[in-house]
Amino acid sequence: MSEQCYHCGLAVPENEPVHRDIKGEEQTFCCIGCASVCEAIHEAGMESFYQRTADGELLAPPPPPPKNVELYDYDEVQSEFTQNLGDIREIHLLAEGIHCAACVWLIESTLAKLDGVKFGNVNLTSKRVKIRWDNRQIQLSTIISKLANVGYSVVPFDPNNAEAALKKQNRALLYRVAFAAFAMMNIMWIAVSLYTGADEGEFKNFFHWVAFGIATPTLIYSGYPFLKGAWDAIRSRRLGMDVPISIGLLTTYFYSLYITIYVPEGDVYFDTLIDLMLLLLVGRYLEAISRTKAVDSTQRLMDLQPKVALKIENGEEKILPIRLIKKGDWVRIKPGEKFPVDGVIKEGSTQVNESMLTGESREIHKYEGDEVSAGTINLNGTVTVKVQSILQDTALGRIIALVEEAQNSKAPIQCTADKIIPYFVTTTLTLATASLLYWLQFDVNTAILAATAVLIITCPCAFGLATPMAIAVASGVSAKLGIFVKNGAVLETLSSVDHIIFDKTGTLTKGEMSVVKTLGNVEQFASSIYAIEQRSEHSIALAIKTYFEEKQVSQAELGEFKVHPGQGVEAIVNNQSVYLGSQSWMKGLEVDDLSDWSAEVDLEEAKGHTCVWLAIDGQAQGVIVIADTLREDAQALMAALKNEGIGMTLLSGDRAAVAHSIAQELNASMEVIAEVLPSEKDAVVQKLQAQGKTVAVVGDGINDAPALARADVGIAIGSGTDVSMDSADIVLMNSKLVDVYNARLLSQRTLKTIKQNIGLSITYNIIMVPLAMSAVLTPMIAAITMPLSSLLVIGNAARLRKFKKR
């Protein structure tokens, strides 16, 4: 039975418990983190924290403290999170490690004990801390490290960023919905009283005035988005959905107002007006929450690149925020860190993982004089780099700028409903005028009644709900299937896509190395190879290790071990000297019998496969062939898409031979464009679009991001980079390629539903308009039929929930 950690209550691992003296008694902890936090809490005299945590509540071990906190003391860095840089500053912190009310107490008590902290408040729900401090007395980094001591990792964040702004906008819309709902509940009983007989009594006109009193603020406050949208549309001379809605709302309102004032025996439509606004606002709100806004590009750039660099000044290292680094400065990058700048290596050599830029998963060797790019990862050597460019001017920065440009130049999606609007408005106005002219021959009052009735009854409520309802339901369904639709409107576009561009590495292929086959006597020496690769962290080593692990090979005793960077490894196993490495290295070592497999190796390497040679005691024994293999469902997807007659292109930054061999393996008739730069990928999309094609792009890397943003529909793989997901419209959360096909099926189903919905609302109009034109429409009929038509549309959209993927 294992002990429980004194701090967090988790089981203590049996092999490495941590012991510390707490109040003169030795206690056991599960990790050093827990132990230090517990010590810090007791030192500060806040041990009652442990009584405050509810019984049975498990604290998690504390998150690792944030790195490089000193950088947050620089005004340049703080200015990103707060506007006020005076002596008293206020900042919002995002906290990791808050689980319960006791944490709130611990953080607030810790902050209260710090001199210079004026105010500290924890929001338990959103896990945020707001602090105000005097910058003359205490530095932000001190506050952050004090909180890290008691087990909370906090980082500053800007609450006014794009995402928060969008949330606020949606919240404002929700207020309008709430107000319309309140108004509807109140006007309902007035309407019911009128319909059930009050319209014959003395209160009729009074009830009209009450209804007017409720409807007026609702039209102004809740109806504002429609009126403003219509006004903007008219000023820019286009017809959006808002125009007919506003015509309907205003006609209904002013007609009812006219009746209220001048025709005490007439009927008013104030209740219908409010019902309409409520239903339409609900549709608007659903539409709004299914959209997510793109992150600000500079913010994104800051997230991808380190915020600080280690500058070398007169032989000394100094941590500086990235904005203070200038061209020509020398900076040092340690193993495991990301390069903060674009530059040229001046000292040292290392292996670099550039997969985030190129999509290529293999490590690349960089020596003195080689160029490195910001955002890529320095794997195993310390290097000093002369800065060539920072932030926006780096290769990464230019890609992000390209994404931004592509996003901004994208035309708004014309949805099916929008295309019908001009005809709809023209027809409605013509019919209204026709009724007016016809009835004028008999009686002015009837003429006005008939004309306004046409405008009231055709108010496109069902029409306005047709698209948002279908898309809201489809987004919900797709989320359950692991397809995250960021921009609902593309669900309509996707069904008309006739050309799909695929990225190679990481999209069609898994993006990681695995063993394809072995040649010669490799299997015979499996346990020796397995033992050697255990020691290596290289991606090729990892592939070989996994291969033998699956074969459940036993591990031999490993003797002397040496890595030759960029060439291979040598080791003594079972008194044999074993060499694993490249062909050129083997040649240099003058290994015998290389010619046995060299023909086959040449063939494999032409396909872009990597070949690792095995030599034992100076004798070549075989070859392990390693490659980035296709995803299991790639072929199925290709076949399905081919069936539908969709054009396909393979677009890769890799060598042409490799790209062609992948296309061949896929057995698909696809165009292959290889050796392209990120900006050229974007251009390929533009070229296809210029030919009149509707293009979808499927990709996963930062280098695909501009193309994803440019495409009519951008689809990112969930296992890919954050930037690609930011730029895409759809993200495949399960990283399954077949979901591209499923998304398309769902999109076709959605478009069908939208068309059905539009059909339903047109049918409704065809039935109701003659009624209105013949001047027999009553408020009662309007109050029943108009919401009914909307409910039909909503019900039809709900049927989308039955969608199943193939």
Next chain:
Amino acid sequence: MDVIYWLIPSMLVVGLLAVLAIIWAAKSGQYDDMDGEAHRILHDDD
């Protein structure tokens, strides 16, 4: 039945006040933290 003439408007005013009160409460952040405040009152300053 003359009572209706002032009862209905005053009822609407009361309802409206309630709506405004809720909107004010939500806007001033009183619904931002649904869990923390309930516990904060139990914390004493020791």
